[in-house]
Amino acid sequence: MFDAVIIGAGVCGALIARTLTEYGQKVCILEKAGDVAMGTTKANSAIVHAGFDAKPGTLKAKLNVKGSEMMEGFCRSLGVKYSPIGALVVGFNDGDRRTLETLLARGVENGVKELRILEGEELKEIEPNLGEQVCCALYAPSSAIVCPYELCIAAAGNAMDNGAELRLNFMVKTIEKDGEGFVVSDGNESVRGHVVINCAGVHSAEIAGLVGDNSFTITPRKGEYMLLDKECGSLVSHTVFRCPSAMGKGILVSPTVDGNLLLGPTAVNIEDMEDFSVSAEGIAAVRESAAQQVKGIAFNKVIASFAGLRSVGSTGDFILNEPVKGFINVAAIESPGLSSAPAIAEYVREMLAADGVKLEKRADFVSERRSVHYYKTLSTEEKNALIAEHPEYGHIICRCETVSEGEILEALRRNPRPTDVDGVKRRTRATMGRCQGGFCTPYIVELLAKELGSDCTEVTKFGGDSHIIIEKTKVTE
Amino acid sequence: MKERKITCIMCPKGCNISVTFAEDGSAADISGNSCPRGHEYAWNEVHHPVRTLTSTVRTASGRMVAVKSSVPVPKELLFDVMACINTVRPEEPVKFGDIVINNVCGTDADIVVTSE
């Protein structure tokens, strides 16, 4: 019997798991995919928003500002890259200028610090490559960038290192009330918990429905992105947003914490909860907007296009409630969900405390986690000492991102352990460079097979039937 | 008179060769080639097409080595030769230049190792 069963291993599920583990709870995370961070967390804008966007008084406004204040500390202890680069919301005309004024006022009301509107030379000075038609911008120095899946992996891993359990490929089908708790089942196996926390992202309304809560719906809103070569990463030094619309914050142009340039997202409401396809129209829209915001984008340096789904709730705000005693919804966590995630974890802890759950900070909780990119931070002397002891660190597997066999083996042996090529990618950046794995995927397939004790033909790209190799040649006698 | 156009595969030039046929169906005239190899290729192509086959062999230790047919084999036998190549498991050490199949499928071609 677990104290808490968390459904969904996205950034919210992972951070809640870590917080509750820290407070002495026995936690089990159930995840339908073959890895953590496989839903909304995997593909979003990777921004820690300052908090000027949300309507004052909403959970979004409250938790964004609080969450973004907590984020840097969270990242530091979890060894996750965090870069407080600041953001500019750019305007092209007087109408936009008025919108920026509204955002400024809203930001001040939400408690966002240091917001101001920039124009002319001052604007050009801090961001010289803005589009020719850009005339003004709201400057938010407290905006930051982070890698959402890195944060999620680190939080889940840290929770596991402190005793939390993770069950992958566990698709929740039923939740039954059972005495003082719940039985959560995928049809074959079941897990029992005193409390169930619904962090199921775009599927959170379905999960709520399993306990009879049909008070909200979720619409997946697709966002398409383009990622450009690291050569382009320094084109801008801030996140450059466009004036927001009803469909969201609009398309942004931003460096990533890893030094690439990210463009996107589009915003299209869809029906299919698993539709991560990209479209010619979407990519064209991203290009068009991005080119207006920032000049000199080398679109021929795109290395990947991808899509993510935001889970847009029917209430317009985050849904953090307890429709049935012991069952907590953490739903509709659309933007600024990533920014709010640390505060959401706190909020859930407070909800449980209010329910009378005994929560005491563990003295033996290890809150620090070594960065997945620890090796990269070493000095040459330290690296050489490590290579002398573990020669695999001297064997480069991914040439574009300079990732060694040692770093891949480390990722393969660390919580939460990856079981497929994309899992290795998200942890080490191998295959994520300009050749997109053309050279190194075959080596990673071999390493994975060896580490998992399986055959190369069983290795997948991202679980399920996503096999990389169909069969061995010349085995028929 | 019957004529057939052939793209020569003997070198990267890829000459367009035309072959005209005599009454008995044999090649009467070959033109468009720029070397004797092209002539030979075109003649073979209309009488009995042949191809050099390259493939791989899995050694007894499971290692993959590259192989080729020492001489071109009849085109219609390519898949038969492949079937032989697919089942042979030479014992290590397998080295560059080793013959792993003699006279494959009775074609007079040997299957020779071409990699280290």
Added chain:
Amino acid sequence: MSEARNVGILIIGGGPAGLSAAVSAYEAGARDILILEREETLGGILKQCIHSGFGLHRFGEELTGPEYAHRYIQKVLEYKIPYLLNTMVTGLAADKTVTAVNSEDGIFEIKAKAVILAMGCRERSRGALNIPGTRPAGIYTAGTAQKYVNLMGYMPGKEVVILGSGDIGLIMARRMTLEGAKVKLCCDILPVPGGLPRNIEQCLNDFGIPLRLSCTVSEIHGRDRITGVTLVSVDENRKPIPGSEEYVSCDTLLLSCGLIPENELSRGAGIEIDPKTSGPVTDENLQTSIEGVFACGNVHHVHGLVDDVSIQADIAGKAAAQYVGA
């Protein structure tokens, strides 16, 4: 890090260009040569190009890729030219100091009098092509598929569509057919094939594989593994013709859509790059904008034939030998 060692001519890459440059530098009198190769054997991409068609110009006979490499490797061994395997060059400075890493020596620096860039090229990936649709498994560049089939002994799929009629794609059409796959078609957005006529003939026509020109993949389908593609015909401006869409099922999509010289090290050193070739700007001796740094092979520009790579690398090797005063 221990003190940088000194080398006369340092060659980055042990593929056809690097090998040929090493041999020619040696034959021009240079003795202090070192080849750095990132893979576990010399030979570069030739190791996986097991088909024949190499060496007619160079050796007057038709060789397979590994045989062509073998000839040069034998020379390197005969001349006792030193080389380091599994050694990745991670940096090149304008003063010709090269930083490299391997398992035995760790991270080390080499100060060279002359450097020959011979890093080769990479294939254009699906991301760079921006093909819309889902992102399933089963999409490979032709060269990656070639590595799986020829070097590792694995079939990446059984029902194949090939986008791009470059030579590697054509070669893989035949190779996978011979290994039992059904290659459904090869298409190219251009009205003329990218590969050599001989390869259209012996790799597609021999096996009845259709070549569809002015035709491209407009969408990729499938969640886990690719299940099919939408083909669309394009007009003379390469714009899709509405209504010409056609669904073709497949479990594999091979991309043979061009090669890109790998000049990240060159750029890092501040070497001037020609935007047309994506390779370094060089003089008649193949010297780049940095004195004593030479470039040859596919890192210089993408060559059609390995024989031409060798010929160019000879010039670079000889020039480097002269430069170091051999």
